[in-house]
Amino acid sequence: MSVKAGKHARELLLKEYQGGLSTHSKTMPGFPFGSVVPYCLDALGRPLILISRIAQHTHNLQKDAKCSLLVGERGADDVQAAGRLTLLAEARQLTEAGEIDAAAERYYRYFPQASNYHRTHDFDFWYLEPVRARFIGGFGAIHWVDALTLANPFAGEPERSMIEHMNSDHANAIAHYVALSGLPAEPAAQLVGIDSEGFHLRIGQTVHWLAFPTSCNNQGAVRQALVLLARAEVWPSGAPVEA
Known part of the structure; x- marks a missing residue:
């Protein structure tokens, strides 16, 4: 696997915010069970999901934690030519109060319409611990990815x-982005x-990820990148944009 393929796979995971979750059916042993889940990435770069205790996929995960998450480019005209990622993972429910609070604070920034589900409708936070991923960046660009996540x-x-x-x-700067x-x-x-x-913008109920011109590993670098983008007339070369 190339470093470039791993970066592109992670960017796809950052951009999309929903995917097809496949679990092992408890009711129909041997058959995969598919469902759709929103997600954001947690502090360690793992998909964080909020699922109902009565949902079939939750019952499946309680019996067998092995699952996969299929993520594809939204709005693609040709899905076979577009990028897609199958993340093989093991699901883990968050049970510690501190972890749950941190997950809720992060998740509800992305999906405020889901606020308080885990308190009023018996929803719980789970994360998907990546085991391996299969990334297809288009025809012929096929890679196994072993190191997908990047801690925030x-x-x-x-x-x-x-x-x-x-x-x-800085609402004007955000409007400029x-x-x-x-x-x-x-x-x-x-x-x-x-x-x-990069950074994540929510417009209504849709979230978009925009890449920084270069990687930022401290707050000073983030500030410089945001100022650069606020003054730019075109998006800087080398920073892919989610449209």
């Missing part, structure tokens, strides 16, 4: 502080996440 160096208070600052004081990347101008975008490779 800003997870927790640093990320929360940067997000609050941008949303409170939206215009620069060709995303919908309405409703107004909110910054909901920052990682070392």
Whole structure:
């Protein structure tokens, strides 16, 4: 596997926010069971999902934690030519109060419409621990990926502080990022996440990930990247844009 393939696979996982979850059927042993789940990435770069205790896929995971998550490029005209990723993983439910609170704080920034599901409708947070991934970047670009995840160096208070600052004081800059990347101008975008490779904007109920021009491993580098983008007339070369 090339480093480039691993980066492209991770970018696809960052961009899409929903996928097809396949579990081992408890009711029909031997058959795979498919469902659709929204997700965001947790502090360690693993898909974080919120699922109902009465859902079939939850019963399946309680019996057998092995699963897969299929993620493909949204809106692709030719799905066989588009990028897609099959993540083989083991699902783990979060049970510690501190972990659950951190997961809720992150997840509800991305999906505020799901707020309080785990309290009022018996939903629980689970994460998918990657085992291996199969990435197809188009015809002939096929790779096994063994090191997919990348921990978020800003997870927790640093990320929360940067997000609050941008949303409170730099709405014009956020609007410029939206215009620069060709995303919908309405409703107004909110910054909901920052990682070392880019940032996440929520527009209505849809989330988009935009790449930094270069990787940012400290808050100073993030600040410089956001200022550069706020002043740019075109998206800097080398930074792929989710449209």
